[in-house]
Amino acid sequence: MEYLILKSMIEGTHLAIYATIKPGTYHRLMIEPGIDYLLSNTISSTEYLVEAIEIGEKIRKGELAATTFNLGQLLARSLREAYRWLPHRVDPSYIIPQIIYSLAISHSDIDSVINDAGKLKRSLELFLSKRSWREIKYFLDSLKSIHRTDMYEHITSAGGISHLIGIEGEVSFNDVFRVLSSKWPAFRSLDLREFNMVEYVKKLLTHYRKYNNANNAVIALYLEIIYPRLPTWAKKEVDEAVKEGLMMSKTGSKKLFELDLKLRKQNILFHEYTGLLSIITSLAVYEGLRP
Secondary structure (H helix, E strand, C coil), X not given: CHHHHHHHHHHHHHHHHHCCCCCCCCCCCCCCCCHHHHHHHHHHCHHHHHHHHHHHHHHHHCCCCCCCCCHHHHHHHHHHHHHHHXXXXXXXXXXHHHHXXXXXXXXXXXXXXXXXXXXXXXXXXXXXXXXXXXXXXXXXXXXXXXXXXXXHHHHHCCCCCHHHCCCCCCCCHHHHHHHHHCCCHHHHXXXXXXXXXXXXXXXXXXXXXXXXXXXXXXXXXXXXXXXXXXXXXXXXXXHHHHHCCHXXXXXXXXXXXXXXXXXXXXXXXXXXXXXXXXXXXXXXXXXXXXX
């Protein structure tokens, strides 16, 4: 299981970032600042993904108590290691969900994200519902140390929890990640109120079966995710590209290419959704999707 979880996280990130052509965001045909460092975030945290998997197994077997495990410390160490690996280019949107899902999958010992969704959610709740200010402070301090003050300030200034910051027993990781999700969609994967990750994985696998192509499946899901935010003219072009089979046909490929250029020309970009797409694709790879 350890190797399958690890490979799923790396492969899922790779597919999500480089799937081509995703209009308005990163893909392998569009050379732009930052794209080369996104996968490096996952690579930099490999040892902590392994540690999370091992900890999940120990807690499941009763060799380690969940109450004594410090999630904040694990997250903080992983972010600081990422900063040493690629200074000033650390993106917690990729690292944090991957570590927490690696931990939860290992703890729940599930074979299927879809069929065992209840067990997976209970494991996530075990770790995310913990109300330890000491653990959360480890995480918050690490955001400052890796120069992600934008995330730190977003959390500490958020109206919903700012008055509770520093009070033991009042804030959980679930609360913190819910605040982050309002600006960084990847953290929606850790919002247990809705917990729509299983539905996303189902949709991605449905596209995968339809096209028999992982690249096209990832593009199709990406377009579904950003569709509500597209201007009306772009929605029409997406509909046309879908009818043509996206990258499975020359016409569909051309429409995606042209739409990508138009969106970029108008500075309509959706880079913030790639982190969410990454963790969804990673879970789909664990479920059976292959490149």
